[in-house]
Amino acid sequence: MRGSSSTYDAIIVGSGACGAWAAKELTEGGMNVVLLEAGRNLDIARDFPDGAKLRGMGIVGRVRSAIQGQHVQARCPPFSETTKQFYVNDKENPYTTERGNPFLWFRGRQLGGRLHTWCRQVYRMSDYELKAASIRGDGVDWPLSYEDLAPYYDIVEQTLVVHGICAGIPNCPDGQFIGPAKTTKLEESFLANVERRLPNVRVTYARIVKYDNNRIPLPIRLAIATGRLEIRTDAVVSRLLIDEQSGKATGVEYIDRLTKETQTVQANIVVLCASAIESVRILLNSACAKHPLGVGGSSGHLGRYLCDHVVYAQAGRVSEQYVEPAPNEDGFDFVANGLYIPSFCEKESKNFPGGYGIQVAIGRGTPMWAMNAFGEMQPRYENRVSIDPNVKDAWGIPVARIACSHSQYEANMVAHMKRRIPEIAAAGGLEVDTNPWLNRRGRVFPPGTAIHETGGARMGDRPDNSVLNPHCQCWDADNVFVTDGACFVSPGFQNPTLTMMALTVRACRFIVDEYAK
Numbered sequence: 001m002r003g004s005s006s007t008y009d010a011i012i013v014g015s016g017a018c019g020a021w022a023a024k025e026l027t028e029g030g031m032n033v034v035l036l037e038a039g040r041n042l043d044i045a046r047d048f049p050d051g052a053k054l055r056g057m058g059i060v061g062r063v064r065s066a067i068q069g070q071h072v073q074a075r076c077p078p079f080s081e082t083t084k085q086f087y088v089n090d091k092e093n094p095y096t097t098e099r100g101n102p103f104l105w106f107r108g109r110q111l112g113g114r115l116h117t118w119c120r121q122v123y124r125m126s127d128y129e130l131k132a133a134s135i136r137g138d139g140v141d142w143p144l145s146y147e148d149l150a151p152y153y154d155i156v157e158q159t160l161v162v163h164g165i166c167a168g169i170p171n172c173p174d175g176q177f178i179g180p181a182k183t184t185k186l187e188e189s190f191l192a193n194v195e196r197r198l199p200n201v202r203v204t205y206a207r208i209v210k211y212d213n214n215r216i217p218l219p220i221r222l223a224i225a226t227g228r229l230e231i232r233t234d235a236v237v238s239r240l241l242i243d244e245q246s247g248k249a250t251g252v253e254y255i256d257r258l259t260k261e262t263q264t265v266q267a268n269i270v271v272l273c274a275s276a277i278e279s280v281r282i283l284l285n286s287a288c289a290k291h292p293l294g295v296g297g298s299s300g301h302l303g304r305y306l307c308d309h310v311v312y313a314q315a316g317r318v319s320e321q322y323v324e325p326a327p328n329e330d331g332f333d334f335v336a337n338g339l340y341i342p343s344f345c346e347k348e349s350k351n352f353p354g355g356y357g358i359q360v361a362i363g364r365g366t367p368m369w370a371m372n373a374f375g376e377m378q379p380r381y382e383n384r385v386s387i388d389p390n391v392k393d394a395w396g397i398p399v400a401r402i403a404c405s406h407s408q409y410e411a412n413m414v415a416h417m418k419r420r421i422p423e424i425a426a427a428g429g430l431e432v433d434t435n436p437w438l439n440r441r442g443r444v445f446p447p448g449t450a451i452h453e454t455g456g457a458r459m460g461d462r463p464d465n466s467v468l469n470p471h472c473q474c475w476d477a478d479n480v481f482v483t484d485g486a487c488f489v490s491p492g493f494q495n496p497t498l499t500m501m502a503l504t505v506r507a508c509r510f511i512v513d514e515y516a517k
Contacts, residue, residue: 008034008267016113018484019273021504023223029512036235039109052331076106086116092394096401103402104448112217119334120209122498128171129492138353142489143461143470152502164207172342180205182327183338186362190428197427201344238397240286247290248479255395269479276485280385280456281400296467296474303385307491309450310375310410312417326365337361343493352412357493375413376493404447454488472507483507
């Protein structure tokens with residue numbers, strides 16, 4: 001085992017959406033930071049070839065990729081010849097699930113993580129989700145409110161630059177927008193028709209981050225510019241190093257991806273941003289005498305309340321004469337929709353808590369319309385991440401065991417989606433095939449498909465009901481922070497990445513303020 005001779009102010013684990021923002025915030029706050037990424041550095045010429053086209057992959061290509069070691073990743077809808085290098089090898093990175101309850105864990109290990117396959121949808125959560133128990137009478141309250149998060153949403157949106165308009169929709173709060181991205185004429189017609197014919201269903205322009213063809217994520221570039229960031233790629237973190245007297249972290253242990261040599265690095269603070277399931281896996285694998293159930297495990301909630309959005313998709317045809325060229329800038333611009341419908345079903349009589357949003361694309365380079373719904377899964381104690389002691393990855397680290405299934409609530413939500421989406425499509429002027437035997441494009445997907453994993457180390461207002469405090473700080477080891485999706489109390493219906501980034505900014509500014517003291 002080889003150890004680092006330096007002690008850093010902070011270690012960040014993971015270089016995706018949250019890790020990138022943590023690096024920016026901590027280095028700009030004056031801290032010396034080492035960023036550990038389990039995967040490789042980018043090879044710009046190989047990873048992003050000039051002239052690459054945005055296109056899907058057929059069944060033959062997916063079968064070929066599965067045989068070559070990506071049998072889970074090849075099931076990801078955006079997986080393609082252009083993007084397959086941004087997905088892990090499943091033989092090297094296994095995980096296990098319960099029999100009969102599949103969970104699709106789509107992962108990217110390279111500098112920037114899954115940002116390289118991100119569709120850049122950014123919608124703010126509201127108090128309808130953050131204070132669900134208090135306002136809606138169902139679900140659970142977060143230990144913070146929209147007012148607490150709003151300034152950090154502003155920071156993220158202003159830095160990344162976001163398309164959209166202020167629409168005054170209560171459960172989809174307005175933000176810092178530069179105006180809508182390009183839409184098709186059919187999308188504009190759909191927006192006007194639905195708003196006129198279905199007044200309870202609000203349609204707005206998709207809120208998407210402006211495309212940036214600099215392949216290193218902007219927050220990482222800003223962190224590098226401070227001169228206080230060291231990046232170590234190929235660093236597969238296995239566990240936290242714990243002081244057995246104080247219970248605090250003293251650093252992390254990682255394994256070199258290429259040489260498989262075990263190394264350690266020391267720091268005063270550790271920030272986990274490895275993705276919800278991976279961060280929980282690290283906490284659980286850090287079990288020791290001081291933390292026998294894993295770091296953060298004393299409450300019994302570590303690994304619990306895993307969620308992913310409920311996904312349902314439906315599509316139909318439009319006339320060839322109305323098809324417009326897809327507005328994507330190149331083969332790595334993955335935005336597929338021009339419109340968004342925030343959850344509307346709170347106003348309807350229904351038999352499930354929460355709601356769902358719908359991403360709408362019409363006539364974008366193909367004579368098709370598509371409506372993809374993402375619904376709020378209810379956090380349940382039995383949906384969990386644990387460690388499978390009998391299976392290890394290519395570096396000898398025990399893997400995650402995922403137990404996650406939908407409840408009757410989610411089944412009821414999907415039934416609502418199946419009924420309402422065709423009605424909304426028809427109101428928007430789209431042709432809908434109402435024959436259930438012929439309409440084969442309506443699909444329900446297993447958990448994990450949304451790539452919106454949340455929970456496992458949720459925040460709370462007391463150590464007995466949560467793993468983290470409202471600043472994403474571990475109750476059991478107060479120099480450990482978890483700012484990725486693991487900290488979520490509930491998923492809401494909105495795409496989670498914007499909220500993850502805002503929570504990361506909030507937590508890191510807290511760290512900087514406390515560290516300065």
